[in-house]
Amino acid sequence: MSDRPDISAHLRRQVLVEAGHRCAIPSCRQTPVELIIPWAKCQKHEFENLIALCPTCHTRFDRGDIDKKSMEMYKQSLSVLNSRYGEYEQRVLQHFVDDSEAECINLPFGQNTEILLMYLLRDGLLIALPDKRPIQMSSRGREYMWYELTNKGKLFISQWKSAENIE
């Protein structure tokens, strides 16, 4: 039994939203999630000390398979990603985490595409490959564009996955 008070509903929601209601470990991202206090024994629950993890990763953390320092970096990465990139951009990044062989992604191309990908393109993590022929994925004449992960993008993904600083 812990002496700590229950996590308030508000705080709980904040922590879940921060991780997109998925496990915060980039190579996992499973549901459902639990909330944990990964570092320091604190009397009070604070946002900075809470991270959303699935039961499997929670167990891995308790066993010491994921150390405290890594957990701290995963927590920090969530904040960097959320403040810098939109949901669509985060999903594109997640694609490269999930498929470590992938260097490119083929995305529907329209008026909004460059807006949706604006900060990944601007930060030089992703680059459009206008000369690469898109795969015809739709019979309805929808246009697709290839985007390639740059070297900077590859570094970003590998640092995020291995709990290094992505600032």
Ligand SMILES: [Zn+2]
């Ligand atoms: Zn997990």
